[in-house]
Amino acid sequence: MLRDGLPELPSLFTPIPLREAGDAMARAIAMAPGHGAGTLAWVRAMSRIxxxxxxxxxxxxxxxxxxxxxxxxxxxxxxxxxxPPEIPVSLRWPATLIVNGGEVGLARLASPPGAAADVPPDWLVVGVEARFVNAPGLEPGFAPTRSSLEAEGWDETDPAEITAAWARHLMAGLAEWERDGPQRVAERYLARLEHDPETEGARRALDTGTAELLWERDGARHRRAWV
Known part of the structure; x- marks a missing residue:
């Protein structure tokens, strides 16, 4: 059943529901200059978050x-x-959600065109997407590197509940950032970040001033940007 609204949404958010064909990121970017912080565009759909x-x-x-x-x-x-508590959930650089080894979702970020890196932007829009069910007619294993939440056992929840939970966890993470500093964001992210061939065995960090991935190998320091 398709929900009409988001459950248990913190009051600081102003939800803007979109039809199933809607684009939440595009709508939030369009509304950002005039509607202010907390505007939350979300798509009412059974197949995706x-x-x-x-x-x-x-x-x-x-x-x-x-x-x-x-x-x-x-x-x-x-x-x-x-x-399900037994299913592994991890992250792949820079912002891909991995569930039981398959790509399920991602996060994206947008800022005003031409915004300078050393100045606070007028606004930012951060968005997430995730497959809840696979497209009709596609058999399990159709794409070994991709999956969906329902295929991995998320059958006692729905996209609206996950969307609301995302908003709550994001609010808690931003409050922790404000209270304890950006290093806390880095620690939480790195705790789930998968290694790749370049970083395997290396100690990793995030540059909290540039949002770049840092690591050291054989005495040489490396950094990786995502923008």
């Missing part, structure tokens, strides 16, 4: 980009809270 929220950060854009990692971590937290 799609939502985007407007933020008004106080940090320069370079540092504020960490919100991408807060958003994908919040989606992972929401999925873990509402799903």
């Amino acid at each position: 799609e939502a985007a929220v407007v933020l008004e950060p106080e940090q320069p854009l370079g540092a504020a980009r960490l919100v991408l990692f807060a958003a994908i971590s919040a989606l992972a937290d929401a999925v873990v809270a509402l799903g």
Whole structure:
């Protein structure tokens, strides 16, 4: 059954429901200049999770980009809270959600065109997307690197409940960032981040001023940007 609204949504959010064919990221970006922080565009759909929220950060854009990692971590937290405890949930650089080894979702970030990295932007929009069910007619295993939440056992929840849980976890993560500093965002993200051939065995960190991935190998320091 398709829900009319989002359950248990914190009052600081202003939800804007969209039809199933809607684009939450595009709607939030269009509304960002005039509607302010907390505007939450979300798609009413049974097959997918799609939502985007407007933020008004106080940090320069370079540092504020960490919100991408807060958003994908919040989606992972929401999925873990509402799903089978034995199914592994991880992240792939920079912001892809991996469930039981398959790609399920991602997070995206948008800022005003031409915004300078060393100045707080007028707004940011951070959004998430995730497959809840596979497209009709597709058999399990049709794409070994991709999956959906329902296929992995998320059959006692629905996209609206996960969307609301994402919003709550994101709010908690942003409050923790404000209280304890950006390193807390980095720690939460890195705890779930998969290694790849370049970083395998290396100690990793995030540059909280630029949102770049850092690691050291054989005495050489490396960094990886995502923008």
